[in-house]
Amino acid sequence: MIRLVNVSKVYDNGVTALSNVNINIKAGDFVFLVGPSGAGKTTIIKLLLKEIEPTSGDIFVNDKNVTVLKRKEIPYFRRNIGVVFQDFRLLPDRNVYDNIAFAMQVVGTPSKEIRRRVPLMLSLVNLSSKAYAYPNELSGGEQQRVVLARAIANNPPVLIADEPTGNLDPDTGWDIVNLLSEINRRGTTVIMATHAKEIVDAMRKRVIILKKGTVISDQEKGVYLDDVK
Amino acid sequence: MMLSNIGYYIKEGFNGILRHKAMSMAAIISIIIALFMLGSIIVFGLNVSNVIGDMESSLEVIVFLKDDMSDQAIERLDGELRNMEGIADVRYISKADAFGKWKEQFGDQSDYLEGYTAEDNPLPRSYEVRLKEPSYADDVVNALNGREGIEKVQYNSEVADTLNRLVTAVRWMGLIIVGILLVIAVVIIMNTVRLAVFARRNEINIMKYIGATNWFIRWPFIIEGAVIGLTGSILSLALLKMLYDFAVSKLSSILNMVNFIPVNDAMNIAMLIIMVTGIVAGIIGSAVSIRRYLKV
Numbered sequence: 263m264i265r266l267v268n269v270s271k272v273y274d275n276g277v278t279a280l281s282n283v284n285i286n287i288k289a290g291d292f293v294f295l296v297g298p299s300g301a302g303k304t305t306i307i308k309l310l311l312k313e314i315e316p317t318s319g320d321i322f323v324n325d326k327n328v329t330v331l332k333r334k335e336i337p338y339f340r341r342n343i344g345v346v347f348q349d350f351r352l353l354p355d356r357n358v359y360d361n362i363a364f365a366m367q368v369v370g371t372p373s374k375e376i377r378r379r380v381p382l383m384l385s386l387v388n389l390s391s392k393a394y395a396y397p398n399e400l401s402g403g404e405q406q407r408v409v410l411a412r413a414i415a416n417n418p419p420v421l422i423a424d425e426p427t428g429n430l431d432p433d434t435g436w437d438i439v440n441l442l443s444e445i446n447r448r449g450t451t452v453i454m455a456t457h458a459k460e461i462v463d464a465m466r467k468r469v470i471i472l473k474k475g476t477v478i479s480d481q482e483k484g485v486y487l488d489d490v491k
Numbered sequence: 492m493m494l495s496n497i498g499y500y501i502k503e504g505f506n507g508i509l510r511h512k513a514m515s516m517a518a519i520i521s522i523i524i525a526l527f528m529l530g531s532i533i534v535f536g537l538n539v540s541n542v543i544g545d546m547e548s549s550l551e552v553i554v555f556l557k558d559d560m561s562d563q564a565i566e567r568l569d570g571e572l573r574n575m576e577g578i579a580d581v582r583y584i585s586k587a588d589a590f591g592k593w594k595e596q597f598g599d600q601s602d603y604l605e606g607y608t609a610e611d612n613p614l615p616r617s618y619e620v621r622l623k624e625p626s627y628a629d630d631v632v633n634a635l636n637g638r639e640g641i642e643k644v645q646y647n648s649e650v651a652d653t654l655n656r657l658v659t660a661v662r663w664m665g666l667i668i669v670g671i672l673l674v675i676a677v678v679i680i681m682n683t684v685r686l687a688v689f690a691r692r693n694e695i696n697i698m699k700y701i702g703a704t705n706w707f708i709r710w711p712f713i714i715e716g717a718v719i720g721l722t723g724s725i726l727s728l729a730l731l732k733m734l735y736d737f738a739v740s741k742l743s744s745i746l747n748m749v750n751f752i753p754v755n756d757a758m759n760i761a762m763l764i765i766m767v768t769g770i771v772a773g774i775i776g777s778a779v780s781i782r783r784y785l786k787v
C-alpha cells in the first residue's frame with residue numbers, strides 16, 4: 263500500500279532530515295510514527311503528500327510511484343489521502359457543514375450526494391448539532407473532529423495525521439484517536455505521527471520509531487520506547 | 492474548466508466577496524479612486540480637444556470670385572472644390588447672400604451699401620470652404636490661388652498653425668497622462684487583489700491539501716476579481732457622471748463660449764476604457780497573485 267524504499271531527504275539548507283529510510287505499510291494498517299522532535303516524522307508525511315521531493319529513493323502510495331508523478335497529477339493523487347494536522351486548518355469563513363462539503367465539491371461530487379453524505383460524516387464525529395457553527399465557535403477537539411470528517415468525506419484509502427492530538431488535552435485527544443481507530447476499522451489505512459506516549463502504549467498498534475532521520479525500531483503491537491524521548 | 496462546476500465557481504466567487512466584506516470594500520474603493528482619476532482625465536481631455544476642434548472648424552478658406560466670372564466657370568469650380576481632398580463642406584455665397592449677411596452683421600451701423608439692392612451690389616460672390624483638418628489648408632489655398640476668375644483666397648494660416656500645434660500637443664499629453672494613469676490604475680487594482688489573495692493564502696493551501704486542481708481554486712478568485720473590478724468601475728462611472736454633470740452646470744455660465752461635451756457622450760467614451768481596465772486588471776490581478784500560492 264505505502265512503501266518508502268531507501269528514501270533520503272536533505273533539505274536545501276543542508277539538514278539531513280531522513281537517511282535511507284525503508285518502511286512498508288499494508289492496506290488496512292494502523293501505524294504510529296514516533297520519535298523525538300526533529301526525527302523526521304513530518305518530513306515523511308510531506309513526502310507522502312508530494313509536498314516535497316526525496317533527495318533519493320522511491321515512494322509508493324497505492325502502488326503508484328509518487329516520485330515520478332507529474333505536477334498536474336498531484337491534485338488527483340492527493341484525493342486518495344485524507345490529511346489531519348496539529349493546527350486543525352479549517353476554512354475560517356465557512357461553517358462546519360460547508361467545510362466538509364467543500365472537500366467533496368473539490369472532487370466534483372454532485373450536490374445531491376454532498377447533501378446526503380455530509381450529515382453522515384457529522385454524525386460519525388458526533389457534531390450533528392454544530393453543523394452551522396463557524397470554526398472559531400468550536401473547541402479545539404470539535405475543530406479537529408470536523409477536520410477528521412472532512413478528511414474522510416471522500417472515502418480516501420489512506421488517512422495521514424500529523425500530531426492530531428498535539429494541541430488537545432488528553433481526554434479530547436482520546437476522542438480523536440478513538441475516531442481514527444473507528445475509521446481504521448472501516449478499512450482505511452491510518453498513519454499517525456505523535457508524541458503521545460500514553461496513547462501509543464495503550465493502543466498496542468504498529469509503532470515505527472524514528473531518530474535523527476533513521477528508523478531505529480519497527481514493531482507490531484509496539485510501545486513508545488522511553489529512551490528515545 | 493469542468494462545465495458542471497460553473498455554478499460552483501460563480502457562487503464561490505460571489506461568496507468570496509461577501510465572506511471578506513472589508514477586503515472587498517477596500518478593493519472596490521481603491522478601484523473607484525484609480526478609475527475615477529483615469530476617467531476625469533479622459534473627460535477633461537475630450538473637452539479640451541472638443542473646444543480646439545470647434546475653433547479649428549470655424550476657420551474657413553474663403554474664395555472670392557471676380558464679378559466677370561461666367562456661370563459655367565463657377566459651375567466647374569464648384570465641382571472641383573467638392574472633389575478636392577481635405578474639404579469637409581463647400582458653401583456658395585451669392586451676391587444676395589453676401590448682401591443679407593452684411594445687413595445682418597452691420598445693419599444700420601454702416602451706410603456702405605446705401606442705395607444698393609440684393610441683386611446689384613459691390614460685394615463679391617464667394618465660396619466658404621470648410622476643411623476636414625487645418626493641415627489641408629496649404630494645398631487647398633495653393634490650388635486655388637491665381638486661378639482664372641478668382642479674385643482672392645483668404646485663410647488665416649497663423650491661427651490655424653497655432654491651433655494645429657496645440658491640438659497635437661494636447662493629444663500627446665492626453666495620451667501620455669492616460670497611459671500613466673492606466674498603468675497606475677492597473678497597479679493599484681492588481682495590488683489590492685493581491686492583498687485579498689494574500690489574506691486567504693491559508694484557504695488556498697488547505698484546498699491544495701484536499702486535492703483541488705489549480706483551476707478549481709483559481710476560477711472563483713478570477714470571478715471575484717472580475718466582479719470587484721466591474722463593481723468598482725460602475726461606481727466610479729456613476730461618480731464621474733455626477734461630478735461632470737455638476738461641473739458642467741456650474742461652469743457653463745462662466746465659460747459660455749465653451750461647448751461642453753454632453754454628459755452621456757463623455758461617459759460613453761470613458762465607460763469603455765474604465766470598464767475594460769477595471770475588469771481586466773481585476774482578473775489579471777487575481778490570476779497573477781494566486782500563482783505563487785498554488786505551488787504547494
Ligand SMILES: Nc1ncnc2c1ncn2[C@@H]1O[C@H](COP(=O)(O)OP(=O)(O)OP(=O)(O)O)[C@@H](O)[C@H]1O
Nearest residue numbers: 273274275277279298299300301302303304305306
Ligand atoms: N523546510 C525545511 N527546511 C530545512 N530544514 C527543515 C525543513 N523542515 C524540517 N527541517 C529539518 O528537518 C529535520 C526533521 O524535521 P521534521 O519536521 O520532519 O521533524 P519531526 O519529527 O516532525 O519533529 P516534530 O516532532 O518536532 O514535529 C529537522 O532537523 C528540521 O529542522
Ligand SMILES: [Mg+2]
Nearest residue numbers: 303304305424
Ligand atoms: Mg512534525
